[in-house]
Amino acid sequence: MADLGLMSPLAERAFKRAKARAARLKDPVDLLNRDFGSLIPGSILVGDITYVATREGWLYVATVIDLATRQVLGYATSNRQTTQLIVRAMTAARASGLIVKGAVFHTDHGTQYRSKQFSNYCRRAGIHRSMGARMECWDCETINASGRVAA
Template sequence: DDVVTRPDLLKRDFTADRPGVRFVGDITYLRTGEGWLYLATVIDLFNREVVGWSMAEHMRTELIGDALTMAHTHGRIESGALFHSDRGSQYTSDEYAKLAGRFGVRLSVGRTGVCWDNSVAESWFSMLKNEMYYRQSFATRRRARFAVMQYIEVFYNRRRLHSTLGYRTPAETRAAYYAQTATAA
């Protein structure tokens, strides 16, 4: 069985020595006046940047596949990278394993029912909900999609400071890494 054979390769080591090599992801749901909106993310452990995300009215494997595809299309995933998630059926599906394989991504899953095995993804959703989602109501999925996109692309990746990153933003941390490697070369 696919679920049994997929190992936990991350083992709660939520660090990466460079961008594009270690990721976590998960799915959350957001209530709107029209019903649920589901959000899947891909977070780079190097700088906590959300490099891939997708929203839909369903939780099918396509939702998480679209988030991983976004990260890959934007050149944010190196071949051989590790992607870690919980054991949700979408993440343990053959369909997702095939997509990840096409991108050269190795898959890792935490233990069943142990949220700490994917705590970076879990805490990111908590942050999203506390800093944006719970502060307003969304009559439509379209409005919620726009607010989430704005939170990720305008605020979180570019303006939100992180103690983990020495009180820099994800974008500043990535830029500093590439500036340093360019200088070293």
């Protein structure tokens, strides 16, 4: 069906509902404007979730990385991609004592990062959320060693 550009009526309705819900959400804006350089440790952080194949199944790893030092300040692992996974990673990063008040945390538009639970967590912690453009996965992959977006 995908090759022919067809979609079942049920899937089409579900897609429209999800799209309408996403439009109602107030996602953070890109506070970095694709400038991934930072000279102040603990002030600009980036995060993502990746996965590793294991004998028991997928292991998901959420990280919080400081852009100034390129140091992993916190991480968490789980067999599921949940908001709690990223909350645990951010909690570990904050426990390092290396995050300054008012820090910016930049991520993609993953549902975990857009959740109310994570939004409330960041608000209480004094962390400003930032997100790249929707459907743009290149933000963190095009950063070169100087911290600038590669041409």
